[in-house]
Amino acid sequence: MNDRQHRVTFQPQGRTTYVLQGTKVLEAAGRAGLPFETPCGGAGVCGKCRMRVTAGVAEPTSADCDAFSEAELAEGWRLACQTAVRGDMVILAPEESLFGKSHQILMEARESADHEIMPAVRKVHVRLDEPTLEDPRADLMRLESAVGPVKADLELLRELPGRLRAGGFAGTAVLTDHHLIDFQAGDTTAVCCGVAFDVGTTTLVASLLDLCDGRERAIVSAVNPQVSFGDDVLSRIQRASSDPAGRQELRSVLLKAANEMIAELCRQAHLKADDVYEVTFSGNTTMQHLLCGIDVSLLGVVPFVPACGRGLLTTARDLGLSVHPRAAVYVFPVIGGFVGGDTVAGVLATRLVERDAPVLMVDIGTNGEIVLSAGGALYAASTAAGPAFEGARISCGMRAAAGAIEKVLIGADGVHVSTIAGKPAVGLCGSGLIDAVADLLSSGVVTPEGRLLPPDELPADLAEPVRARVGLDQRGQAEFLLAGPETGQASTRICLSQRDIRELQLAAGAIRAGIAILLRQANLDVSDLSQVLIAGGFGSFIRRSKAQRIGLLPGRIDHRSITYVGNTSLDGARWALLSTAARQRAEQIARRTVHVQLSEDPQFQMEFAEAMIFPES
């Protein structure tokens, strides 16, 4: 087996992923968030997963020859389930071959959003009659005759007479809801943008959307600079509550980062910051409060009460954003102190509430948020999974960046790792951690209780290449070598420690116990679930079967019913930017969701303790 990785790019979606030699394109596509139709389960018989290889080598298999004509084969048509990656490839993935509820969901959402591009901001180009003695109406009323009744900001009203006359009573009115926020010379209706933010505890993502056609003009991400004040939500709350300057400090570093992201988006899209008329924010309750400069001390103590629950409407100036000063800002409604706007946005983006059969959505991040939709009811809970999945508190842990070991395969033929972007390994990210522990469990190196066996206790039948990786650290505790100078894959030793496994047990156990409590609340069993949606930027990197192996996801569900739905917090923020109707739905979602406080559930501690034990294979 070869540890070489190959780059696979899917068109027209423009998504790229790196996979190990021999990986099926079907799997690569799933990793890229583009699942194919596979009613036959990838057996090569249904012919649904048609695709065209436009660059790279792919010898046709016999299944391909059954499925395609000679001409088609010559054009590069293949079945994704039969095609192994042997080098860099470019694949044309036709819309009709793509499937996956994830795809459907997001496409449904986006198509629907396309149909209802009705942002709060609108631009109207007007040509007004000039005033005469017979028609000396006030300037604002003259403008209202063209755009309907508006409330004008006093600051703008001060300049309106001059602006109207400068353009000969023609120009472009910029309105958010019924507020006149600007009047510009000429016809600027073609330039109307907004920015949607996902404010994560660890990562910030911002998407610049054209509010005329809903298209994304640019997207950027950045580390939340608040991480320097602590890597989880509670440490931020403590910092913000510790002294009067703390809250202001956390707010200003976040705002500064947001403003830099906006500047970068505008640079990429060749826009002025003043062309951004609307901004939406989705994040957990603490992040949203900190962004707004709201007291968060109450979020750190029982019963974890947020200051506000409904969506918050304010202006860029009041918030401190460097876009159009009178731009409208919408901050998502929250369900509770630890089930925030990001969860509401996720339920919105996946249309979870419209599903008939029970569906579970899990957002695996620093906090694990779980939502269960069943029979029209919504239940939500938050678990303090901790930052293990983000690579924090793991001895060789790191975020999912270039050089992170993100995939691990441990089998009879040895240990295979692949890193992001194929770079030399520098650390271990969350998905690699899950892979490693899952395979060490299966091979008996880790016990169901989570004990990493020392060399002298290893199973007798353990393959030698695996056995060779188990050693003892300086304090005499067992460790497992993933990569190092001796494997030729890294310049320093990257090991998995006993403590790393404990961190993973805590993180996975919290989520698993939360799922159990929510199901019990709805009188459901895992087997009743029609689908499990994995949300969050991290979620799309984990391998479902491995996550099931360590008990992070329910085992008694077909792994094909487990679907990646991507960054639904950002998707929801985008949708709310494009549609005021979506905002109304978000408000309804926040209000109708039953907030289950896990810490108060008498069963939770028991479930948690049980969930700490890894499932039997």
Added chain:
Amino acid sequence: MNDRQHRVTFQPQGRTTYVLQGTKVLEAAGRAGLPFETPCGGAGVCGKCRMRVTAGVAEPTSADCDAFSEAELAEGWRLACQTAVRGDMVILAPEESLFGKSHQILMEARESADHEIMPAVRKVHVRLDEPTLEDPRADLMRLESAVGPVKADLELLRELPGRLRAGGFAGTAVLTDHHLIDFQAGDTTAVCCGVAFDVGTTTLVASLLDLCDGRERAIVSAVNPQVSFGDDVLSRIQRASSDPAGRQELRSVLLKAANEMIAELCRQAHLKADDVYEVTFSGNTTMQHLLCGIDVSLLGVVPFVPACGRGLLTTARDLGLSVHPRAAVYVFPVIGGFVGGDTVAGVLATRLVERDAPVLMVDIGTNGEIVLSAGGALYAASTAAGPAFEGARISCGMRAAAGAIEKVLIGADGVHVSTIAGKPAVGLCGSGLIDAVADLLSSGVVTPEGRLLPPDELPADLAEPVRARVGLDQRGQAEFLLAGPETGQASTRICLSQRDIRELQLAAGAIRAGIAILLRQANLDVSDLSQVLIAGGFGSFIRRSKAQRIGLLPGRIDHRSITYVGNTSLDGARWALLSTAARQRAEQIARRTVHVQLSEDPQFQMEFAEAMIFPES
């Protein structure tokens, strides 16, 4: 005849006026804005003008003896039409004796306002359940369960969690419309005030109202400090348009004065400025625009277009007022560039639109605004009367302040003057000017064309004491001595000049011509008018018959149908402070009023030229 003045105070209204010895209480009451019922025309036969003298001397007349029992006479009951003022008096004026449409109108308005004290601001004292794990609702939603849905200012939201807990989840929510503007510890519902402003070109008046019961807590007035930039509206517009700093300068001096008045009101009422949650402003279009810092250059050129027409809602902070920073500010809607919020407020306060018979309202100030209500239609016009009525541009002119000659009687027995507050004469105010010219016209010293005759052209039958007052000034032009060292009433000579009479002709002629144009617009004649209402602070000082004599008011109408209605601009601002429904009415008034542009009426110049000639007696 004696020039001594006496102080007459009316209770329970608390109004005081100064009148010459021998003046009937009936007239004094009229001067104090409290007209009595006089169906018999003051002949002492109907017995309607009953009143009780509680301090001062008033020998009963035979009419009194017919009207009252001995016991009543002993208690001080008299007829106001029969009782002459012989010294300082205090009079009890029973509600049932008072009449005058003015009284009715204002009382109707005020009673109606009393019935609908429904200001935009309201305070609600709440006691909320404290959050628990079973009920961890967001703070704002918890508060909303008590006060209904609100939009909270971000700035307040930042502090809400701390404030709620400081008071043990009890306290007072302060709301304007659906905005939560404050949350205060304890029950502060009894303290809720607002300020109504009349912003005149020359004079500012501010009234502090208790928004709980509608009562006035304090009232102050001041000179508009913008007078240093010119005494009429056009000079202000020129100044504000001349250079970029001009607009800002005019705004800041006005704001500074308004803030000083607010501070004085609060001092008088023992309130903090933060207890003022709402402010209303009524003024002419230019004053309102300058207050808001809006470009007024367009108000100085044809076709005189205002920036905004509807009422303007903003906040104290945005406007720059030193009251509660989130207090709501309402600036009246305007009808046109020269028919402003003060006129709308006047129509509102007098309920002009609800009258069946045609009614004319005239506000005599630096600008003369005229409104005609006829058959449900409203017509309004503005005339550039100039500041003559305010004493400006008159050689010895002054505002109606202590020492101003405000009443003049010229007859066979000589020239009698009285000054405000009985102080030695220092100048001549508008009402004194009208009196003097009216009597000089009647005695033939001034011709109908407005010529002040020199000593050698005076009528042969002119009484000697009057003749003695006519002289020639240094340039050989005729002048009439009203008071001076030689009369023992002033330390300097106070004379009426030819030029003063020309100024009065221009001012009165403009208003008279405007009235004629409005009547023609409505196809009405003066004789169709059921009533003429005299509005404005100045109006209440003029004597109706004298104003008719010089042609300022229509002559062919019984002077008893001419009624003083006081400062209706302030009354309207007060009402709008107390009632959001009144604001809606104000908006309707502004929109339905037909704005007649006098300068564009082909008849106006002809009417104006004719109106410059004083009427024959």
